[in-house]
Amino acid sequence: METPDPVALAGSLITLDTRGGGERAAADLLAGLLDDGGFTVRTEPDPADPARANLVARRGDGRPPVTLTGHLDTVPADPAGWSFDPHAGDVVDGRLRGRGSTDMKAGVAALVVAALRSDPATPLQLVFTFGEETGGDGARLLTGLEPSPLLVVAEPTANRVLHGHKGVLWLRLVQHGVGAHGSRPELGDNALVALGRVAAALHDHTWPVSAT
Template sequence: MVTPLDVAGLAAALIRIPSVTPDPGHSQEMLAGVLTEMGFDVVHLPFGEGSERTPNLFARLGSGSPHLCFAGHTDVVPPGAATWRHDPCSGTIEGGVLFGRGACDMKGGVAAFVAAASSFLASNPGWSGSISFLLTGDEEGPARFGTRKVLEWMQENGHTPDFCVVGEPTNPSVMGEVIKIGRRGSMNARIVVEGRQGHVAYPHRADNPVHRLVRILDALTAAPLDAGSQWFEPSSLQITSIDVGNVATNVIPASAMAALNIRFNDLHTSASLGGWIETICRQHAGRVVVTTECSGESFLTAPGGEVDVLRDAVMDVTGREPRLDTGGGTSDARFIARYCPVAEFGLVGASMHQADECVAVEDLQTLTRVYVRLLERMMT
């Protein structure tokens, strides 16, 4: 018989285990013990070598359909230089509020879906389907050997879910505000324009790459990329660096570099944007090198189906109809979307990555009830 877990106590215990990326701590080992006691089959899946070695955990109970997977991460960002009211790893509960790094992003979310599974199993002995957990130790870092590698393993071993819920903090101020059903893509580009170095008093003997780079950047930013789409806000191109490495005031430099980031919606792909940048660069410079790197394409899980089931569960518990949204930065949902429908719903994220990161215990309990209700709607 499974005993329901206290979500605040579990979240506090996780916070007390230091796990700043890339140090995994032993949070996954602790969770593995909890899940094993609940009857889950647990597999540790470390990927990468040396300093990139990343701890990951997959756990599953049941073998049938529907297969609902909860995904999250046990790593956190550093505490930072600011002064904390409570030690970042204290897991202190004061005035109904849990303090500590990861309280809302996202050890609190991990605790909520584990506690929800325990409550559901304790109250629903006749359930059918499968419940699984995908936990990585590298969401706040490069994310090379975390969720994406576990998903490959899951597919190869017959564990692809029917639906996945990522427990990232999605609510701006109160529980029940927002479910994220997609995310913009993100790509970086680096443009290096080659010229010919020379004396500023004799520009005809040189070829100033800075002038060419300025024209390229002006062309790239002259007009918006788009006006947005049904579910996405307009794409955004932001120049993040311009550098020539020139300490002299009387020398035309030999090369000039610029870096930019594009957060793009479903009207584009990283390939189409990379081709556009390359075309603009060739129009203004003969010798130019463009390199791009995409950390995730845009994706959308269309409303309906499991998204509506999740929305109904949120409404049942909070009394609010959550807005379906695609804003914000990237998350590991960008990898999951390649394998199955995915949506994100978690805690209030107002304090994530800040000093004195915290979450109301009541919100932890509310999130747990939402996940329990989702399990009930899908599995009974």
């Protein structure tokens, strides 16, 4: 199998309209390439919309795989606000043009080509999701992934390699109070007030940001 050129593959992905939907077309394109490259591939359509799908591809000998991941959707692109077709996918003056050329169809193409060019003995797991720009819709539906010692996310970070990535942590906070009659509020302990103080403290907290 001839490995595709990463820029050409990124251009092909850009020509596909995946602005908050339609990611199945991109998943199918990549699935064919990875299947031809010796990966075991499965697409996972969105039960609510078959035009949307995740893609999971694996290769290996039972050892924990390195996981390569990215998303197939893009944010909106109104052609009226563009000086060229936002799905052009062409190269002009050395620059790849179109919605997703940065975030993140170029990254997805780079991961796929790197995987196809890598040593076949290297255990790999590729995970491409739909709906990342709208709250991780596709990621919520993923099941049966192999535990991985290393996750590589090809998001654009000013073309720098960062040892970490923005994520989401959901916590449930429970506060117990003491009820009291409205005429004697000093005898009670208002749980809502306590939770409000926690919310304000979290809002005002300065979180560390890594610059490396």
